[in-house]
Amino acid sequence: MNIDWAALGSVFGVSLVVTVSLVGLFTLGIVGLSKQESASAQGGGSAVMARTGAYACFALCAAAVAYGIYLIVV
Amino acid sequence: MEHITLLLGIVIVTALVFDFTNGFHDTANAMATTISTGALKPKTAVAMSAVLNLVGAFLSVEVAKTISGGLVNESGITTEVIFAALVGAILWNLLTWLIGLPSSSSHALFGGLIGATLMSVGASGVNGDVVVTKVLLPAIAAPIVAGIAALLATKLTYKLGSKADEKATAKGYRAGQIASAGLVSLAHGTNDAQKTMGVITLALVTGNVLAPGSNPPMWVIVSAGVAIALGTYLGGWRIIRTMGKGLTDLRPPQGFSAQTSAATVILASSHLGFSLSTTQVCSGAVMGAGLGRKGGVVRWSTATRMFVAWGLTLPAAGLVAAGAEFLTGQGTWGIVVVAFLLVGGSAVIWALSRRKPVDHNNVTDDEIGESAGVVTTAMAAVSVPPTAGAVASLAAEELKTTIPAPAGSSAEPASPAPV
Numbered sequence: 001m002n003i004d005w006a007a008l009g010s011v012f013g014v015s016l017v018v019t020v021s022l023v024g025l026f027t028l029g030i031v032g033l034s035k036q037e038s039a040s041a042q043g044g045g046s047a048v049m050a051r052t053g054a055y056a057c058f059a060l061c062a063a064a065v066a067y068g069i070y071l072i073v074v
Numbered sequence: 075m076e077h078i079t080l081l082l083g084i085v086i087v088t089a090l091v092f093d094f095t096n097g098f099h100d101t102a103n104a105m106a107t108t109i110s111t112g113a114l115k116p117k118t119a120v121a122m123s124a125v126l127n128l129v130g131a132f133l134s135v136e137v138a139k140t141i142s143g144g145l146v147n148e149s150g151i152t153t154e155v156i157f158a159a160l161v162g163a164i165l166w167n168l169l170t171w172l173i174g175l176p177s178s179s180s181h182a183l184f185g186g187l188i189g190a191t192l193m194s195v196g197a198s199g200v201n202g203d204v205v206v207t208k209v210l211l212p213a214i215a216a217p218i219v220a221g222i223a224a225l226l227a228t229k230l231t232y233k234l235g236s237k238a239d240e241k242a243t244a245k246g247y248r249a250g251q252i253a254s255a256g257l258v259s260l261a262h263g264t265n266d267a268q269k270t271m272g273v274i275t276l277a278l279v280t281g282n283v284l285a286p287g288s289n290p291p292m293w294v295i296v297s298a299g300v301a302i303a304l305g306t307y308l309g310g311w312r313i314i315r316t317m318g319k320g321l322t323d324l325r326p327p328q329g330f331s332a333q334t335s336a337a338t339v340i341l342a343s344s345h346l347g348f349s350l351s352t353t354q355v356c357s358g359a360v361m362g363a364g365l366g367r368k369g370g371v372v373r374w375s376t377a378t379r380m381f382v383a384w385g386l387t388l389p390a391a392g393l394v395a396a397g398a399e400f401l402t403g404q405g406t407w408g409i410v411v412v413a414f415l416l417v418g419g420s421a422v423i424w425a426l427s428r429r430k431p432v433d434h435n436n437v438t439d440d441e442i443g444e445s446a447g448v449v450t451t452a453m454a455a456v457s458v459p460p461t462a463g464a465v466a467s468l469a470a471e472e473l474k475t476t477i478p479a480p481a482g483s484s485a486e487p488a489s490p491a492p493v
Contacts, residue, residue, distance in 0.1 A: 003207050007348035012219045014342045016226065019335040023227035026330070027234040030246035034238045061250070068257045071341050072264050073133050 022064055029057030080406075081153050082281040084413055086274055088160045090301045093270035095167040096179040097127065097305020100266065102313040103176070103336070103356040104258040107363075109437060110318030111329035113248035113255075116309070116434035122252075123259040124307035130263020131271075131299030145184050145208060146191040147199045148276070154402040155194050156277050157409070159186030161416050162395030166387060168423045174312035174320070174432070175383040178351035179266065182391045183273075184209055189392025193399040205388075208349070213384055216339070216350040217358025224335035224359040228366025231327045247326035254333035261340050262352055263302060270298040311432040317357065319438060320376045322364025332356075332363035354384065 032054030036047050104126075105119040114122065163182040170177040191199040235243055271290040278284040284291075290298075318324065324332065336352075336359040343350040357380060364372045398415075401408040 002203070003211060004348060007346055008211075008215055011339070011343045011346045011348045011350070012215075012222075014346065015219055015335070015339040016223045018342065019223040019227050019331075019338045020230055022338070023231050023331050023334055024234060026246075026250050026334075027231040027243075027327075030243045030250075031235050031238045033246065034242040037242065061253075065253050065257065068337065068341050069260065071345055072130070072257075072261050 018064070022061060025057045026061050029054040029061070032057065079281075081157065081409060082277060082283065084409065085153055085157045085160070085277045085281075088157060088164070088416070089270050089273045089277065090297055092160045092164050092167070092179075092183070092273075093267065093298055093301040094305035095164050095171070096266050096270070097124075097302040098308045098310040099167050099171055099176075099179050099305075099313060100262055100352060101306045101309050102317045103352050104255045104262060104333075105309075106314045106317035106356070107324055107329040107333050107360060108251055108255045109314055110324050111248065111251065111326045112438075113251045113326070113329065116311075116314075116437055119255075120307050120309040120434075122256065124303040126256055126259035127263035127267065127306045128299050128303035130260045130265075131267035131295065131302060133260070134264045134268060144201060144204045146187050146201070147195070150195050150199055151187075151191070151276065151280060152194065153277055153280050154409070155187070155190040155399060156273060156280070158190035158193070158395045158399035158402055158412070159183065160273070161398040161412055162186035162189055162391040162393070164416065165394050165419050165423075166391040168420055169390075170383055170387075171310050171312055172423050172427050173379075173383075174316045175380050176313050176317055176353045176357050177380075177383045177387050178213075178353045180269065180351055181209055181213070181384070181387045183269065185388035185391030186395035188388065189395035190399040192392070193396040194403065209388060212348070212350050213354055215348075216343075216354035217361065219343075219350070220335050220339045220355040220358035221362030221365075223339060224332045224362030225366045227331040227335055228328050228363045231331055232367060235327065244326045247330040251326070251330040251333050254330070254337045257337040258333065258340060258352070258356070259306075261337070261344070263299070265344070265352070267298045267302045270301070271295055274298065309434065311434060311437045312427070315432055315437050316376060316380070317360055320373060321357065321360050321380075322370060322372050324360070324363065325367065328363040328367055328370070331366065332359040335359040335362065 032050045036050035036054065101120055101123055104123045105114070108114050109116050109119050113119075160183075163179070163186040166177070166182045166185070167179055188200050188205070271294050274294045275284065275288065275290040278291075278294075279286050279288065322328075336356045339350060339355045339359070340352055343355070357377075361372045361377060364370045398412045401412045401415075
């Protein structure tokens, strides 16, 4: 019996970290966008900040999806 | 020679049928959460998944070198063994679909191969160690890994998003969920359509049509891709319902967390060398997401039935395959009998499914617990007729009480054939 505990462990670790950080990033992006809406309604510079932050989060998520597609193709 | 050609033809058709059942069985993995949270309309969701499955089938140039992953000794495999294995896998896939339980199509195929090999070669043809490391352990690990990831992700997203307006964020969650579901579909097309291509290629090699070590011919790639896409488009609505509504009630943040966790675990596992079943990963992710929300519940009765189905997949498909292999070993008439049994069995299961159709119209209706009714129906229909008339009337009475007519299906008698 040769169980590859190392592979199982790394699948577990990588999945956990990637899932939680992706979901976290995406949530920050969504929250940032909704903040931006309320902030721009009041007027002020924080709207730009929120919007930029949100787009940065989404860009990172898009990069992760692209990497996922790369993994499938190669 | 003529005999081989006929058998080979039957095997190719059967392999494509398996590919088709694989497609509609596994639509739920990618699209159940997407449909139940309303991110996509049911028909749109299955169409998108079908297209991505088809694309996935063409994407990878890496051929499934071994169809069984070392579970059985493939050098001794004959065309009859492949046929018997496919029969076992198809019937198990259809049965689990009828009772609406997600179970692994790959494990059904493995079970079929093991059963057929045991019957034809004996215990020496099966590697017991590999069964444990490639089937049993992953079946336990998959839901745990995906479930914990989804649980933590759900908790985090609710924490971070607690201050934001729920309506404003729902749209974003849905968009993210569609992206994750797309990745799962694409990965599924690449892996599972490859599996069928491997089976057909192996059958062609053992039938001396192709030289050993050949790549699958173009027509094999195209037909396998089309079969899995058609199956996906037809949609295994019963399983989608169980996964999207039966296990737990999913809201957009949960659906997003579950699907992202599933996509991540599937990609991580297939590239870090510890393969996990897509179905088991997705089911685990859904349950984890269900537990992650405050006040969220997992319906453990449904989950338990699902776990039982996972445990039965290997032995049940193996048993059917062993029986089929025994018959095909008797000569041409045995092969014909098995083919008829396969068609007949599938027809019976389909007829049973018509009693309580689930389709894209009622897939997200709120009436859960109907799966139990379907099980009762199936059990009543396939069990030996009771000897005493009193028992029969009692059973009929019970059927009437446990299966109330669904509002959705009686209102729409002319709805298209569900799958």
